Amino acid sequence: MKQARARTSQANAAMDMETLDAWLEKQKRQIDGASMLDGYLAAIVVGPTSIPPDEWFLDLLGPKGNIATAHGKTLKAIMAIMARHNTISETLSTAPQTYAPIFQRTGAGVVFAGPWCLGFAHAMKLRWHAWAPLREARGIECGLMLPIMLYCAEQIGAPMDPAPNGIDTKEYLKTAYHDIPLVIPAIREFWMPQRVAEAKR
Numbered sequence: 001m002k003q004a005r006a007r008t009s010q011a012n013a014a015m016d017m018e019t020l021d022a023w024l025e026k027q028k029r030q031i032d033g034a035s036m037l038d039g040y041l042a043a044i045v046v047g048p049t050s051i052p053p054d055e056w057f058l059d060l061l062g063p064k065g066n067i068a069t070a071h072g073k074t075l076k077a078i079m080a081i082m083a084r085h086n087t088i089s090e091t092l093s094t095a096p097q098t099y100a101p102i103f104q105r106t107g108a109g110v111v112f113a114g115p116w117c118l119g120f121a122h123a124m125k126l127r128w129h130a131w132a133p134l135r136e137a138r139g140i141e142c143g144l145m146l147p148i149m150l151y152c153a154e155q156i157g158a159p160m161d162p163a164p165n166g167i168d169t170k171e172y173l174k175t176a177y178h179d180i181p182l183v184i185p186a187i188r189e190f191w192m193p194q195r196v197a198e199a200k201r
Contacts, residue, residue: 014079038102039119046188048130096185113177117151147176
């Protein structure tokens with residue numbers, strides 16, 4: 001009986017991130033890898049308003065994102081995605097200083113933050129107007145979105161030209177990814193009063 005339960009548990013286990021990365025690539029969706037997914041989930045967690053999982057799973061996976069009917073590899077993928085979502089949420093809630101995005105890296109360790117930032121921006125589009133106070137900020141808040149938007153502004157049709165405060169974009173982008181783990185907790189804090197008020201309604 002214990003062996004049967006162990007086999008069932010193993011069959012229902014979530015994918016690891018490497019397997020999920022390969023599975024996402026095969027889906028031919030906009031979010032096509034683990035790094036883009038991680039950015040997408042970060043935006044869902046820290047954004048201006050709560051979005052039901054049913055909605056963002058359908059946005060992510062199309063018809064396969066129907067949680068109620070998911071099975072097999074799709075169910076394992078959904079479990080892995082939800083696990084990463086929960087990890088991001090818990091980390092930012094309890095130990096934000098330890099938050100670490102999943103960036104693409106070469107074998108030599110060179111970081112490519114663009115896919116992560118594109119994933120973040122794709123999730124923003126689910127509530128694009130709600131993000132306006134940070135997207136259109138010209139004060140100190142502008143710095144919260146700067147390292148993310150500069151990596152992907154052209155691709156999402158929201159160019160930042162000229163860059164705020166005369167920043168040398170080319171030079172800044174060489175190291176801007178270092179700022180992302182710092183701005184994500186700050187973005188969460190920016191929207192927290194709004195999220196708390198929403199939860200009370």
